[in-house]
Amino acid sequence: MLESGLxxxxxxxxxxxxxxxxxxxxxDSFAEAPAAKKQGPGVYRSKIGSYxxxxxxxxxxxxxxxxxxxxxASSRAxxxxxxxxxxxxxxxxxxxxxxxxxxxxxxxLIDTGTAGxxxxxxxxxxxxxxxxxxxxxxxxxxxxxxxxPDHIDGIKTKDGAKxxxxxxxxxxxxxxxxxxxxxxxxxxxxxxxxxFRNARRIFTDIAGEVRRFTPGEEVAPGITSIxxxxxxxxxxxxxxxxxxxxxxxxxxxxxxxxxxxxHPQWQPSYDMDGPMAAATRERMLDRAAADRMLVEAYHFPxxxxxxxxxxxxxxxxxxxxxxxx
Amino acid sequence: MLESGLxxxxxxxxxxxxxxxxxxxxxDSFAEAPAAKKQGPGVYRSKIGSYxxxxxxxxxxxxxxxxxxxxxASSRAxxxxxxxxxxxxxxxxxxxxxxxxxxxxxxxLIDTGTAGxxxxxxxxxxxxxxxxxxxxxxxxxxxxxxxxPDHIDGIKTKDGAKxxxxxxxxxxxxxxxxxxxxxxxxxxxxxxxxxFRNARRIFTDIAGEVRRFTPGEEVAPGITSIxxxxxxxxxxxxxxxxxxxxxxxxxxxxxxxxxxxxHPQWQPSYDMDGPMAAATRERMLDRAAADRMLVEAYHFPxxxxxxxxxxxxxxxxxxxxxxxx
Numbered sequence: 001m002l003e004s005g006l007x008x009x010x011x012x013x014x015x016x017x018x019x020x021x022x023x024x025x026x027x028d029s030f031a032e033a034p035a036a037k038k039q040g041p042g043v044y045r046s047k048i049g050s051y052x053x054x055x056x057x058x059x060x061x062x063x064x065x066x067x068x069x070x071x072x073a074s075s076r077a078x079x080x081x082x083x084x085x086x087x088x089x090x091x092x093x094x095x096x097x098x099x100x101x102x103x104x105x106x107x108x109l110i111d112t113g114t115a116g117x118x119x120x121x122x123x124x125x126x127x128x129x130x131x132x133x134x135x136x137x138x139x140x141x142x143x144x145x146x147x148x149p150d151h152i153d154g155i156k157t158k159d160g161a162k163x164x165x166x167x168x169x170x171x172x173x174x175x176x177x178x179x180x181x182x183x184x185x186x187x188x189x190x191x192x193x194x195x196f197r198n199a200r201r202i203f204t205d206i207a208g209e210v211r212r213f214t215p216g217e218e219v220a221p222g223i224t225s226i227x228x229x230x231x232x233x234x235x236x237x238x239x240x241x242x243x244x245x246x247x248x249x250x251x252x253x254x255x256x257x258x259x260x261x262x263h264p265q266w267q268p269s270y271d272m273d274g275p276m277a278a279a280t281r282e283r284m285l286d287r288a289a290a291d292r293m294l295v296e297a298y299h300f301p302x303x304x305x306x307x308x309x310x311x312x313x314x315x316x317x318x319x320x321x322x323x324x325x
Numbered sequence: 326m327l328e329s330g331l332x333x334x335x336x337x338x339x340x341x342x343x344x345x346x347x348x349x350x351x352x353d354s355f356a357e358a359p360a361a362k363k364q365g366p367g368v369y370r371s372k373i374g375s376y377x378x379x380x381x382x383x384x385x386x387x388x389x390x391x392x393x394x395x396x397x398a399s400s401r402a403x404x405x406x407x408x409x410x411x412x413x414x415x416x417x418x419x420x421x422x423x424x425x426x427x428x429x430x431x432x433x434l435i436d437t438g439t440a441g442x443x444x445x446x447x448x449x450x451x452x453x454x455x456x457x458x459x460x461x462x463x464x465x466x467x468x469x470x471x472x473x474p475d476h477i478d479g480i481k482t483k484d485g486a487k488x489x490x491x492x493x494x495x496x497x498x499x500x501x502x503x504x505x506x507x508x509x510x511x512x513x514x515x516x517x518x519x520x521f522r523n524a525r526r527i528f529t530d531i532a533g534e535v536r537r538f539t540p541g542e543e544v545a546p547g548i549t550s551i552x553x554x555x556x557x558x559x560x561x562x563x564x565x566x567x568x569x570x571x572x573x574x575x576x577x578x579x580x581x582x583x584x585x586x587x588h589p590q591w592q593p594s595y596d597m598d599g600p601m602a603a604a605t606r607e608r609m610l611d612r613a614a615a616d617r618m619l620v621e622a623y624h625f626p627x628x629x630x631x632x633x634x635x636x637x638x639x640x641x642x643x644x645x646x647x648x649x650x
Contacts, residue, residue, distance in 0.1 A: 033432045033465070035377045036458055039650045040368030045361060052360045060648055086617065086632040086643055093646060107358045121649050133361055140358070292411065302647035307411040318411055319644055321418060322627035323385055324446050325364045 041131035042097070042124065044303035045325050046294075049243025051103050051222065052325075054132055057302040058096035058113035059122025061150075065092045070259075071267045071274055078259065078266075085258035092256060096122050096150055097304035099249055099296060100132070101223060101240055106140040108220050110238055110249055111298055112154025115163065125154060126163070139164040143219050144171045145251035146235040147179045147199045148270075151298065155202050162206070170219050173212040175234030176203075192272070228253045228284065230277030231270070237284065247305070248295045253277075253284050255299040257317035261285065264314050285315045294320070366456035367422070367449065369628035370650050371619075374568025376428055376547065377650075379457055382627040383421035383438035384447025386475075390417045395584075396592045396599055403584065403591075410583035417581060421447050421475055422629035424574055424621060425457070426548060426565055431465040433545050435563055435574055436623055437479025440488065450479060451488070464489040468544050469496045470576035471560040472504045472524045473595075476623065480527050487531070495544050496528075498537040500559030505532075517597070553578045553609065555602030556595070562609065572630070573620045578602075578609050580624040582642035586610065589639050610640045619645070 042057020067075040079089035116123025185196040215227035267274030296305040367382020392400040404414040441448025510521040540552035592599030621630040
């Protein structure tokens with residue numbers, strides 16, 4: 001009976017078109033149903049021991065990619081990996097999800113979203129923070145993984161006002177040293193030159209308030225920074241631990257999972273030191289898989305967390321199963 | 326540098342315990358950060374042509390399973406599949422997600438959630454409907470896939486009041502015929518006997534208002550019912566099509582993907598006709614994979630949609646990539 005009942009997609013669409021043309025279905029007396037025209041809130045909470053960790057969705061950037069996007073893989077191989085994830089070719093969907101940790105004593109934000117300064121299809125983080133019941137002034141601390149614009153732009157509005165007026169800002173020392181150095185900037189080309197200028201826009205006038213930490217340090221109770229250099233010179237990941245449970249926030253160590261978790265050895269153009277970033281990625285994924293760690297990453301599809309399974313050729317992200325808290 | 330920085334889970338937890346014991350981190354002057362203590366809203370929208378389709382999360386049931394849960398697979402094989410999805414053994418996390426279709430003219434609900442009548446960790450559908458900006462009285466139509474309690478309980482409160490007072494109710498004719506037949510009930514054993522009684526609790530006093538459809542019929546503009554018998558005698562799936570796009574709502578044809586999409590031939594005890602359900606499942610997954618259809622299923626982890634990829638031994642669900650609308 002299924003044979004007759006199960007329609008192919010083509011037949012389904014044809015049937016639907018016929019119905020619409022013939023006006024076959026009654027549209028009777030019901031009032032029009034107004035469309036919502038926007039996505040539901042992107043707020044997902046996990047409990048890590050006594051800590052409450054909240055993923056806050058900022059949006060997505062549909063980034064056109066060219067043949068040189070992955071230096072050591074063909075554009076055909078990249079398109080094939082996109083197709084395997086049911087995504088169109090030559091466009092990289094870059095998700096953004098910031099992470100808020102409530103330790104019970106402090107509200108700590110790891111990276112800040114794009115503040116709508118990168119693409120119109122992102123910049124929803126503050127709306128989702130509100131949906132999570134938190135006002136920006138309640139955030140006590142911002143911990144930054146690295147100085148790429150999509151991670152630091154949320155610190156300030158376009159007009160230069162602080163978005164989180166009461167938050168202490170912590171940044172990796174080697175990241176500060178690299179990006180705030182005028183000699184390094186003088187040697188930079190686009191798009192990296194733009195990142196140097198953006199780092200100055202965000203940090204110069206608040207430099208005295210920014211606390212620099214050395215990766216490896218505990219930056220807040222239960223939040224340990226981890227050197228994960230390569231993506232940028234001071235790129236940093238974080239481990240969040242409480243009451244016998246933990247989450248590894250990988251930052252940009254592994255970005256889009258359908259490309260770089262599956263193929264950790266691939267070197268995308270946005271990794272500043274490709275071989276170092278790939279080695280870091282491989283080591284962290286290997287450890288995450290071996291220890292069956294709960295992991296999170298800023299560019300994983302929302303809710304941006306899950307577990308890593310080793311495969312014959314690389315790794316797979318098994319997304320977290322959405323559960324009540 | 327990663328070697329020294331990347332801590333194992335064991336080391337992380339040990340470090341965290343030491344810190345807590347020593348009170349090493351300043352807990353300074355910040356006020357306490359109140360925990361939210363509940364999950365974020367479970368509302369996810371997709372655009373199918375001009376239709377807006379909203380997944381409404383109802384919750385999860387942590388169902389203890391015994392050695393006989395899958396008739397044709399060992400409990401060791403089932404536990405292994407759970408472990409591959411990073412889930413504990415002997416517990417089946419049964420997700421519930423209802424689907425609302427806004428055709429622009431009508432608000433149509435496919436299945437209704439558990440209304441908190443099955444487990445305390447489910448029953449959030451009405452709260453998520455509110456988060457989606459819809460009141461129960463605005464729902465124009467309820468289309469039921471089959472008469473298992475977790476799909477129909479949301480029609481009524483425990484006290485017997487209608488939850489969606491203005492909704493026309495549509496049910497599959499063969500499902501009605503089977504479950505409302507007193508002879509069938511007289512031959513039933515638990516837990517199926519309970520399902521017979523529950524179907525009467527929900528439907529008897531509103532029987533005159535219930536419209537029965539024959540699977541294969543278009544039940545609303547662009548929503549075509551599909552016979553998918555086996556899970557129950559009249560179990561029905563639905564295809565939603567608008568403007569050249571479509572979504573296949575599989576209902577319970579394939580339930581928990583980490584077990585029954587990966588191993589479609591496995592016959593769980595909740596399929597009333599195991600071999601027929603497995604054949605239906607295999608055919609529908611095969612068609613979904615071949616046509617690269619967007620699929621949805623009531624028990625897939627929220628947001629309960631994605632695509633099906635064929636593997637050597639079965640299929641994989643590639644969850645939908647969370648995007649703005």
